[in-house]
Amino acid sequence: MSGPRRDNRGIVDARELFSHVHFRRREPAPALRPYLAFYWLIDWDLPQPYTSYVVPHPSVNLVFQHHGSTGEPAFAEVAGVGLGLFSQTLEGRGRVCGVKFRPGGFRPFAPAHPVSHWSGRRLMADEVLAAPSPVPAVLDPAEEDARVAALDAYLLALAPEPDPQAERATALVERVRTDRTIRRVGELARAEGLTARSLQRLFATHVGVGPKWVILRYRIHEALERAETDPEVDWAALAAGLGYSDQAHLVRDFTATVGAPPAAFAAR
Numbered sequence: 001m002s003g004p005r006r007d008n009r010g011i012v013d014a015r016e017l018f019s020h021v022h023f024r025r026r027e028p029a030p031a032l033r034p035y036l037a038f039y040w041l042i043d044w045d046l047p048q049p050y051t052s053y054v055v056p057h058p059s060v061n062l063v064f065q066h067h068g069s070t071g072e073p074a075f076a077e078v079a080g081v082g083l084g085l086f087s088q089t090l091e092g093r094g095r096v097c098g099v100k101f102r103p104g105g106f107r108p109f110a111p112a113h114p115v116s117h118w119s120g121r122r123l124m125a126d127e128v129l130a131a132p133s134p135v136p137a138v139l140d141p142a143e144e145d146a147r148v149a150a151l152d153a154y155l156l157a158l159a160p161e162p163d164p165q166a167e168r169a170t171a172l173v174e175r176v177r178t179d180r181t182i183r184r185v186g187e188l189a190r191a192e193g194l195t196a197r198s199l200q201r202l203f204a205t206h207v208g209v210g211p212k213w214v215i216l217r218y219r220i221h222e223a224l225e226r227a228e229t230d231p232e233v234d235w236a237a238l239a240a241g242l243g244y245s246d247q248a249h250l251v252r253d254f255t256a257t258v259g260a261p262p263a264a265f266a267a268r
Contacts, residue, residue, distance in 0.1 A: 009221040012053035012085075012258070013228065020050045021090065026144070028099075029152040034167070035105035035160055039151055041144055042096040049091040055224060055257055056082030058173055058207055058214045060106035060118060062099040062125060064138045064151075068092055076125035076133035078110075080118030081208040085259055097138050097147050099155070103214070104169035104206045108160035115208035131157055169206035172199075176214050183243030185211045219243070220257045223250060227266040235262060 008014035017023065021044040028036045037059065044050075058081055066074035067090075107115050110128055118128070125133040137150040172192065175182060182188050188211055189199045203211050219242045226233050239250035254262045 009225055010055045010057055012055065012224065017052050020044065020046060020052075024144070026148050028148075029156060032152065032155055034162070034170075035102060035108060036155070037100040037102050037105075039148055040096075040098040040100060041147065042098075043094070044090050045093045046091055049089050051087055051089045054082075054086045054088075055217070055220060056086055057100075057221075058103045058209055058217060060101045060115065060208065062101070062129075064097040064133070064135055065095070066139050067094045074135050074139050076135050076138070077122050078118060078125050078128040080115070080121045083120040083209070085257060095139055097151065099151060102170050103173035104166045106208075107166050107206050108163050109155070109158050111161075111163075114205040116204040119208040129158060163206075165202065166206045169202055172202070172211075173207060173214055176211070177218050180241070182215065185215070188215075215243075216253060217257075219250075220254055223254055223262060224258065224265075227262050231266070233262070233266060 011017055021042050023040070023042050026039040026041060027033070028039060060081060061079045062076065063079055064074070064076045101109075104115075106118075110118075131154065134150055134154050138147055138154070141147050141150070172188065176188065182191070185196055185199065189196045192199070194202070199211055203209065203214070207214065209217075222242060223238060226238055235250065236247045239247040242250065244250045244253075251261050254265075258265055
């Protein structure tokens with residue numbers, strides 16, 4: 001497995017976010033890398049509240065967090081695949097230590113339910129995972145190496161069992177992410193020797209969302225990146241390149257996901 005990807009697709013205005021918080025990615029222990037994409041660590045100390053926005057990936061996250069200004073105790077939660085735009089307002093001082101599972105990588109840690117059971121939901125980690133979450137051990141250390149070690153120890157103790165179907169789902173999502181020729185569910189099913197219904201079941205059980213959702217989400221990630229980096233986007237050409245039948249379909253999906261039409265978002 002390769003190390004954490006350094007692209008910031010899905011983060012709305014990543015440069016602005018990184019100017020407000022200390023953000024970094026860390027690799028998990030080698031035995032966990034088939035299941036985990038990376039750990040993500042955030043610390044902040046803000047004079048004024050700041051709201052971040054993310055267009056989620058088809059991934060489950062385990063999030064240890066302490067929002068010091070709220071007076072609430074630190075906690076850990078499992079966030080299923082986010083179905084819409086996610087926003088989080090940060091204020092005062094705080095810390096988050098997150099675990100981003102690979103698509104397909106969460107089921108071995110919680111095999112009692114299909115991953116679709118958690119999609120769009122946020123639950124206390126102790127309601128989902130078999131061992132109590134070590135919140136102080138993860139969030140209290142000043143040294144981030146100690147936080148990473150605590151995450152490794154906790155997740156290794158959960159003893160995930162390799163699952164060939166989960167591994168296949170991970171590989172299929174990665175193919176959708178990297179292969180621009182995959183534009184339809186039927187195309188992916190035929191390429192993999194599956195029926196469309198079998199592919200849907202595989203994704204629901206191990207990824208948490210359907211293959212059509214994954215294809216559309218990666219299209220929006222690319223369109224969002226172009227909107228933020230290219231001041232003269234040819235939206236009609238981009239729509240065609242992403243497999244849309246016309247520009248109007250891209251505009252509709254982008255607006256529904258991000259909350260503004262692509263041209264208006266780019267101008268903003």
